[in-house]
Amino acid sequence: MARPRTFDEGRALDAAMHAFWANGYEATSTQDLCEATGLGRSSIYNTFSSKHDLFKRSLARYIELMTVPQIELLEDPELPPLERIRVLLARIVETEFEHRPDGRSIGCLTVNTVVELAGRDPEADAMLVRDQEVRLAALRAAIAAGQLAGGIATRRAPEELARFVNAVVGGMRVAAKGGADRAAVEAVAATALDALTP
Amino acid sequence: MARPRTFDEGRALDAAMHAFWANGYEATSTQDLCEATGLGRSSIYNTFSSKHDLFKRSLARYIELMTVPQIELLEDPELPPLERIRVLLARIVETEFEHRPDGRSIGCLTVNTVVELAGRDPEADAMLVRDQEVRLAALRAAIAAGQLAGGIATRRAPEELARFVNAVVGGMRVAAKGGADRAAVEAVAATALDALTP
DNA sequence: CTCATTATGTACCAATCAATCCAAAACTAA
DNA sequence: TTAGTTTTGGATTGATTGGTACATAATGAG
16 A cells, blocks of 8 residues: 555654653754664654653553553552652662663653743643642552551651652652662662651 | 853752752753743853763752751750651651642652653762762661660661652652652651651 | 053854754555 | 545744854054
């Protein structure tokens, strides 16, 4: 029927996502995207209609890749709620320091995008707000369950504790990107759990 | 001797700092800087030798404006150490929400720059690392004093608690920039203090 | 007044930006 | 083979980027 593609769209999207992840939206040029994906300009504009569109799809993919497993973990009935949060924080430490022999973290595309584009890009904004609502809801539910079962401190409402855990995650990612070593980030996670412990 | 300047260098630097603060380094063009400062191109390049140089001076000014009062507060002998940290967090909430009737925070230039430039701009990197070391040292000292005097929990070392407080501050700023309202950010601060309370 | 010196505004520079155009290429259905 | 459709690469677009050149303006020292 027509000339077939010589590349895999999913792989190309992954490569673009990593480029945006490492360097941000503004600092990633369309030329960078060509080199990262291995595609020519025409193929990129034919497949993804603009740089901004490609960024939206990259962000959507990142959110899917990161948030879905986190929600599953927070709803895991096999683990006590406090343990779910402990594992969540441990996983974040893990992802921040995996495959980075120079010790410098690449950070988190969600946090990076909040800082770079929140308030200036309505579409990215909406995606980030929705993602955060989903994550906060899962945290609230796990915390409420933990308070009921007795493993999590009841001195504050689930809403407050969920906001706290969410902010600590962001703080850990900023610290890692700022050059903090693994022990330092693990100390943040461990101390945060103190606030949840009865 | 020579033609005098028709503008105040300090005011111009403040205006440039606010432009970088609101939009980041890459997204702020030299044209934006001209409009923000009210100066012509020649005056800007004559006074500050390049966009990057102007950014470094803006960042230095921001760090001075933010960190110096925070250090003074953390060393205030009039207040019990835990109270110093409580006031520190309260001030951060205050600065994030002052003069922002739309509720959208502009964030923190230090955090924004860590996320945007850490690992890619060695000079900005060095300034940020030094600033963070100063802030961590002040936090450690206040926490150690609090543990000795009895107002701060001793279940973790001052180094760990300082890292924790520092990360929470970053997390609060990301949350505010992401659209969280004042009550949500205050909940983060209050919960963080739980981890420091015996 | 005259002159050396600095500030300022305008025009301009090459480089890069995101995006488009178009012709050649590669495939399939008929 | 042929017609129809989409992909691909390369050239090119106009706008914008950070930065410069240069002529003119404004000052105080002599």
